[in-house]
Structure formats: C-alpha cells, structure tokens
Amino acid sequence: MAYFERQKTSKNIMKLVYRDYEIGNKNKEQKEDGSGSDDEEIGGLFKKVTSTEKKKHKQKEQQDVDECSYFYSSGKPNLKDWTNETNKQFLMKNFVTGKRLPDEDA
C-alpha cells in the first residue's frame, strides 16, 4: 500500500510529483550527492547503501514493469470490508441515502 505509506510520511504533494523536475533545485542536489557518496565506507571494506543508490535500484526495478492504469496497479488490493457496521457508517455519507449536513437540501 504505497499510497497509505505516502500519506503518513510526505505531505507535500507537489514535491512528491515534481521532485526531480524542478530545474532550480536539481543542480543543488547533485552537488550534495557528489560530495557525500565517496566516504561512506565502513571499516574500509563495506560500503553503506546511500539514498541515491537506493533510488537507482528502485528505478531499475520500476523500469520494465507492465503498464497499468488502475489505482492498485501492483498485486491485489487489500480491500476493507465495507459491509461491517463501522466502515459502513463511514461510507454512508457519500450516498444520497446517508446522513446530510444540516444546511444541505435534499
């Protein structure tokens, strides 16, 4: 459930969508990456996985995924049981038969 994780962590949706696309910020970030990636070694043998490498890995994984325009594109959605009483109450306000605000007309 990538969406719910996202909802918890990042709040800025502009940044989420256009993160890599703002020309102004791009040069700055690249500089930061360049200086940080060299000395991330632990004990001279192992290399720490940097965030850029993680990103690269993720990009590689995404590169050849089958295209699908559904909201839950990967795997089966874990749907809530909307028929149970608490969930049902919550959904009811989206129907004409549901609870209305006091100032609304039918």
Place this chain on the structure above:
Amino acid sequence: MPAIIKDDVLVYKGSNLFRQRLLLSVLSGRAIKIEDIRSNHDDPGLREYEVNLIRLIDKITNGTRVELGETGTSMYFQPGILVGGQVTHSCCTQRGIGYYLEVLLAVGPFCKEPLNAVLQGVTHHDLDVSVDKVKLAALPVLLKFILVDDGLELKVVRRGAPPLGGGEIVFRCPVRRHLRPLQWTKWGLVKRIRGVVYALRVSPTFANRVVESAKGVMLNFLPDVYINTDQCRGPNAGKSPGFGVSLVAETNEKTFYCAEAKAEEVGSGEISLPEEIGRQCALKLADEIYRGGAVDSSFQWLLALWMALGQKDVSECVVGPLSDYTISFLQHLKEFFGVMFKLEVLRSELDDSDEEDDVVDANKVKMTCVGIGYVNISKRTM
C-alpha cells in the same frame, strides 16, 4: 525517471509507461527514443502487444517513423500528423482492448477526421480497463470537455475473454478545434448503481449468482441498484469462456465511478466462484466511492491530459488520491508540454467526532492548471 534531452529528442529508459510516452509524443510532435527495453530480461525487447500499439498509432497518423535497434531493445519514434478516420485493428490478445482504446480516447478529439475505429481482441483483461468501464466512466469525462456529443459512441459488438479473445467494439469520436477549460470541484452523492454482468461460454446461472452477491453488498447502502445480465450466445460470446461484472455508481453531479471484477482465465489453475466475483466487485466499488473525487481513479490521467491541452484558461478539478500512474503521467506532461499542475491536498475540515480512528478520510487533491492553448490545426473549419 526524468528523460535526458538530446538534440530535442527525449531519451527514456525501460519499457514501463510505454503507452504514455507514445501518446504524448504523438500529441506534442516531439520525437522520443527509448533505450534498455527489458535489456536484462530473458526475453528482451518489445513485446508483441507494444509493437501492435505502434501499428495502431501508425494507422491513425500520417508520416510516423519508427526505427528499432538491432537487438530490439531500443526504439526511436518520430510521430507524424494525427489523421484518424476509419480504422480497423486487431489488437494483440496479450492485453485487453482497453490498453489500445485509452490511447484512441486520449488522441481522438485532436484528429483531422472523426475517429471511427473497429477494435478486435480481448474486451476484458486483468491489467486493463474493460470496454464497459471506458463506456460507463470515461466517455462522460470527455463529454465534459467537448460539451456537445456529436457522435461520441462506444459500442460493444462482441465480447471476448482472454486468452483467445474474439471480441469486437466500435469507437467513434468527434474532433474539436480546442477543448473547453473545466471547473469540476463538486461530485455530489451517489444516487444510483447500475451494472453489467456478462457470461461467455459458461452456464447462464453464473451471471445470476454474480448479480445476487453484488447486489447483496450494494443494497446495504442504496436501494436503487439495478444490474443487467448480458448473456452472449454463439459468435457474440468470443472464443474463450469467462464471466465478470462491471458496476457503476452515478452521482447527482454526473460523476461515474466504476469497478470491475472478472473470473480467472481458464487453465490458470485457479477457480473463481461467481459469488466471490460479485462481492469483490462491490467492495472495489465501495473503495472507489470512498476515495471519491470528480473522476474515477483510472481516468485521472485523461482528465489531466485534457485539462493541460485546453484553452489558455484556468481549469480546476478535485480528484481522489492520485494513483501512481497519474503521478508519472503528470511528470511526463511536464516533460513533453512543460505544463505543471498546482496540486493541493484538501483536508477534510468537518471532522465529525463520531468517526472511528481506523478509518481516515481519503485525501482529495485539487488540481489546477492553465491550459496551453493546444489547437487542433488539422481540423477543417466550415
């Protein structure tokens, strides 16, 4: 992943989002190059269904140039002019007709001649929106942009289940010089639920069992539920057995949400019970209604496309949470047309005190953009 621009050619890597890139390339007239297409796979290069899509685009355009690399893992695509007109295309059965239909729908209003396409293949597929869904939920969105429907039509002539297909549809789309800007921030309340259940080469009782269970769930919310059954016979039932359901919820502001479920393919080793399919579809519809917004989540990207290509005026729509597909589409729109949307997350202000803690309201996103004033120059004016 951002494209690298080399001599005004957008260079991408990987086969993902192939369709988005092609259709935006056609609309914008910018050439693209795609490298590393499944280069690490056992079966590298373009799949049959992707080549098939290129063929379809070749049919509706004039002057398209495609060059494939020697190994088949790279492709250069230079788009021609959108012509449209009469097209007959037999779609690859690896994907549903929806895969191709969505492309036609996106470019349809910008063709020279009104599009009149006959598509043959698989009408219902797991990875793609079904033809019913396009008909029920996507056409009303286009109607908002063109206002007058002169000849916007989608007819399902025959249905065809995977793997062999055998379905056929006819899609007609009028042309427009430009699209209207759209303000669509209210979607109202769900007032009725309709549906279609189809049963192809299986016992007709399957359809009734699906109807019963789907209706059972939806009647919890609304009394106005009516589900049709489409019993196909003979050649109208396609070449493979299968059954499935599409449910659509209509609101009083003419927003349509659509959910679908279908039985597993024969020979896949899994058994689907009709009751389960019906229930699954109904729950998916409930989920779609919960997420809300002015359009169905599968067609957010079409909405974004038409908003961006509108007249030089402000368009404003509120949709449910953005799907991953829409996010990458917005990124591509930025690259091809330089359009950036203003996106705001709307928080629900009226926090009812009786709400349970585990159910939070789905965050709606307000999308605002100024159209680029895209003009269909090939449309003849009387």
